[in-house]
Structure formats: C-alpha cells, structure tokens
Amino acid sequence: MTLEILTSDLLAPVHHGFFTRRGGASSGIFEGLNCGMGSSDQSEIVAINRQRVADAMEVDIAHLASVHQVHSADVYTATGPITGERPRTDAIVTNQPGLALSILTADCQPVLFSDPEAGVIGAAHAGWRGALDGILEATVEAMEALGASRANIRAVIGPCISQSAYEVGPEFLDNFLAEDPENSRFFANGEGDRMLFDLPAYGLHRLRRAGVGEAEWIRHCTYADADRFYSYRRTTHAKEADYGRLISCIRL
Template structure:
C-alpha cells in the first residue's frame, strides 16, 4: 500500500510530511505505519516502516533523526546522525542539508517549522505539557540561534486530537487557569464537571504569541482510526498498545 503523506503549502518547497498510518508493515493493533521503537511492536517491523519513511524523505535511515521524547521543552540542535542512546528532548532544529528531523505522536501535536530563506528547519512534539512548558517557543529560539528570523519562520501543526475528543477534568482546567486567566478560551463545557480542551488552538496561540505564522492541518487523530493512531482512543478501547505516527521535514 502506498504511504499517505499530508503536506502544507506554507512549508513548500521543502520536503516534509505528516505521515498517516497507511502504507506500513505492522499488523494487529499497530496495523499500518507504526514508527515508534518504544511500542511493543516487532522491532524489525518498526525498522521497515521507518525505512519506508526515510525513502519517502529521500534520506538514508540514519539521517531520519528522532529523539527520546519526554514531554519537555528541551530542544536538540542537530548537526549529523545521533548515536544511541538518543538524547531526551522533544524538539530538534538544524541547518544541515540531508537530515530529516522527525517527531512521533499519537494525539499530541506534531509541529514542523521552516525558515526557507534562512535554510533552518525544526520539528517539535507538543502535547499539553510540552506546549505549556514552552517547547514551541524554545524551538523558535533555537532556530533563530541558527540564523532564522522570527518573521521568516512558518509553523504547521499536523494531525492531533481535536477539542471534541479531548475531555479533561477540573484539575486540568484549574492548572491552565492558574497560568493565564485568558486560557478559558481553550475550554468548552462537557458533561458534569468535565470540559473539552482545544489543544491545537492552544498551540496556535503559543506560536502566534511568539511572533510566528502558524496553521493547523485540521486533522483529528482520535476520530479517524483508519488514518491515525490515537493514545486516547486506544485507552478507551482497552487495547494493549498503540502505534506512533511520524512527521518529518528536511532541507
């Protein structure tokens, strides 16, 4: 099956993509393009999937760069293939041609960045904790340190969980309210004391407040099981594990 790759005109002409689960070699609950070495999927099958992504990005497998994601604001500046163990971080930036920066997600926001004129790119994994902690702003700052300009950076949020599928409790709401009373705009009422959180709107707000032009592809991971993996959907269905989507960009 052919890989399905979602792209954004604002990142053109750079090779990039938010890969769906279509076109992979995994089976069972991982059926499709599971690129997560941290899953319980067969390591050899995950390697096959990642090789297919590397081929689509036109780089050797070792140049498809990922980090060990830990929901942090840490950013790694990449100058070549990373050795094992991979550094713990949630974003990568580079100005080196031939390296494909990538992040893994299954409801969290995958965010691809580019300043085409400056020749600087970035990729970030931004769940609510990472976004609240500043990973998006840290990625922008790291790109600027490599020669990008704030006005020149474009950011695109890929498939992520949408507000209608993201139910949270009162303690979650209170944490965001303590950060900024204006964060109430990202919540809608749910059943009882539950609320619905708009993660991509929050990500867009943080990016735009940082002076970066940003957009969301408007794909919901939870509501489209044929195309996307979803940690929350897996939890609700009491499945043993879940696949990880990959998003990548290269100069």
Template sequence: MTLEILTLDSLPAKHGFFTRRGGASSGVFSGLNCGHGSTDQAEIVAINRARVAEAMGVAPDHLLGVHQVHSPTAIVVDSPMPEKPRADALVTATPGLALSVLSADCQPVLFADAQAGVIGAAHAGWRGALDGVLEATVDAMETLGAARENVVAVIGPSISQRAYEVGPEFMDSFMDNDPDFARYFINGTGDRLLFDLPGFGLNRLRAAGVGHAEWTRHCTFSDPDRFYSYRRATHAKEADYGRLIAAITL
C-alpha cells in the same frame, strides 16, 4: 499499500505528516507504526521507518528523532546521533538530515525558515506546549540564523477539542499559568471540559512571533483508518497503540 503523506504548500521545505497507511505492522499497530517505544516488533518498526526515510530522500540513520519526554527542551543537531537525547524538539541547518517527531494525539509541529535554510520539528502535548516547547524550538532556530517573522509552523494531525475531554484539575494547570487560557476550554458532560489543544498550540506559535502558523485540521481520535490515537486505544482497552511520524528536511 503506498504511504499516505499529508503536506501543505505553505511549508517551504520537504516534509510530510505520515498517516498510518502503507506500513508493515499488524494487529493494533496495523499500518505505519514508527514508534520503537511501542511493543510492536522492532524489526517491523525499522522497516516502517526505512520507508519514511526513503520517502524523505535520506538514509535511515539520517531520519533523526529524540526520546520524547513531554519537556520544553529543543536541541540543535548537525549530524546523525548515536543515541536519542531526552528532548521534544530538534532544529538544524544541515542539509541531508530529516528531523522527525512521533505522536498519537499530541501535536507534531514542523517549522521552516526558507530564507535562512533552517528547519525544526517539535512534539507538543499539553504539558510541553504549556511549558514552552514551541517557543524553545523557535529560539533554537534563531541561534542558527532564522528570523521568527520568516518562520512557517504547521501543526499536524492532533486530537481535536470535541474529543479531548479533561477534568477540572487539568484546567487548573492552565489557569494557574494564565487565567486567559480559559478560552481554550468549553463545557462537556457534568464537571468534564473539552480542551482545544491545536488552538492552544496556534496561540503559542503566534504569540512567539512566527510569520505563519496553521493546523492541518485532522483529528487523530476521530479517524481510526488514518491515524493512531492514544486516547482512542485507551477507551477501547487495547494493550498498546501505534505512533505516527512527521518529518521535515532541507
């Protein structure tokens, strides 16, 4: 099966939000699992990642990523890295490198300033988004000459509000930061609430001053044929789950 790659005309750099279709993994990982942090066979994950690198037009070792830790840390890269640093976003102005992030409900966010020739990729779960990883990515792009008003940012497939049930203590984490964040929550069953992660991400990007921000409007939880989902796997009591990849290159 060929790879399925979601792209947007608004993002002015070669990029792709890859679905799970077209990979070599099997079982609960069936498809294009690109996460070495999963319990999938390492050699199969390497095959999947090589297919992504080929689709992006780079060598496998030029498909760069980080050891994601739900942090607000963004790093500047200009060459392949021997080891993955602990961070949640990368930016570069170096052609021939593909920046990538993994996700399975969290937001994969790709950035580009075509005029400056600067790109970025961020992994933004609720903690990273709340702590400022999206703003940190734009700040790092500025150090390479990007202008935030020229930056286009796109949020890829993520868990949607209708599927993201949380408890009141989760909402408290946001309210302690800014009471206005209550607008990203609606009532669920009992004391449960439903959180709008992509809506929150879009707000943070727009508040950071990017020129254009949008979400692809794909829900990872609700489409098992196309997307991996940590929450769906947890509900199904599966032993593990695959990781989707999003990538961008100059």
C-alpha cells in the same frame, strides 16, 4: 498499500510530511505505519516502517533523526546524524541539508517549522504539558540561534486530537488558568465537571504569541479517524494493550 503523506502549502518547497498509518508493515492493533520504537510492536517491523519513511524523505536511514521524547520543553540542535543514545528532548532543529528531523505522536501535536530564507528547520512534539511549559517557543529560540528569524518562520501543526474528543477534568483546567486566566477560552463545557480542551487552538496561540510569521493546523483529528491515525486516547477507551505512533518529518 502506498504511504499516505499529508503536506502543507505553508511549508513548501521544503520537503516535509505528516505520515498517516497507511502503507506500513505492522499488523494487529499496530496495523499500518507504526514508527514507535518504544511500542511493543516487533522491532524488525518498526524498522521496516522507518525505512519506508526514510525512503519517502529521500535520506539514508541514518539521516532520519529522532529524539527520545519526554514531554519536556527541551530542544536538541542537530549538527549531523544522531548516533548512540537519542537525546531526551521534545524538539529538534538543524541547518544541515540532507538531515530529516522526525517527531512521533499519537494525539499530541506534531509541529514542523521552517525558515526557508535562513535554511533552518525544526520539529516539535507538543502535548498539553510541553505546550504549556514552552516547547514551541523553545524551538523558535533554537532556530534563531542557527540564524532563523521568527518573522520568517512558518509553523504547521499536523494531525492531533481535536477539542470534541479531548475531555479533561477541572484540575487540568486549573493548570492552564494558573498560567494565564485568558486560557479559559480554549475550554468548552462537557458533561458534568468535564471540560473539552482545544489543543491545536492553544498551540496556534502559543506560536503566534511567539511571533512566528505564519502558523496553521492542518485540521485532522487523530481520535476521530482510526483508519488514518493512531490515537492514545482512542486506544485507552478501547482498552487495547498498546498503540502505534505516527511520524512527522521535515528536511532541507
């Protein structure tokens, strides 16, 4: 099966892609393009999958840059290929041609950024914690430090969990109300004391509040489409032992 790569006109002509799980070498619960080096999948199979991604991005595997994601608001600025231990951050930016920035997700938001005029790109992993703590704004600031202009930055949220599948408890809501009482608009009533959280709408709100020129979500739910996407929450509900990780990439 060939790779399936979702793209956005908003980021064109910059080379980018939100890769689905189709076209990979993994099997079993990881079936497809599992690119998670931290998963319990066979490391040699994950390496094959990552090589396929590098080939699709037209870079050497050493130029497929990734970070050790920790749900933080920290950003790494890449000046060349990352060697040795990966930085413990949740976003990566660069102005170096030929370097593909990558982010792994399995329900959280993969967000790709581009200022085509300045020649600066970024990629961020934005779960609820990172988004609440400011990872998206921090990415924009790191791009500005490389010469980008926020008014020229285009940001696209890739496949992530949608509101209908994201049930949370009252203590989760409290975290967001403490940051801003108006965040209540990103929650809908669920069963009992449960609420449904709209992660991509919240991500778009943070991006637009940060002043980026254009922002959109490509409207694919990871939880709802098991054939195309990995989902941490779906795996948890199914009581499976582990889950694959989707990869999203951008390069100049």
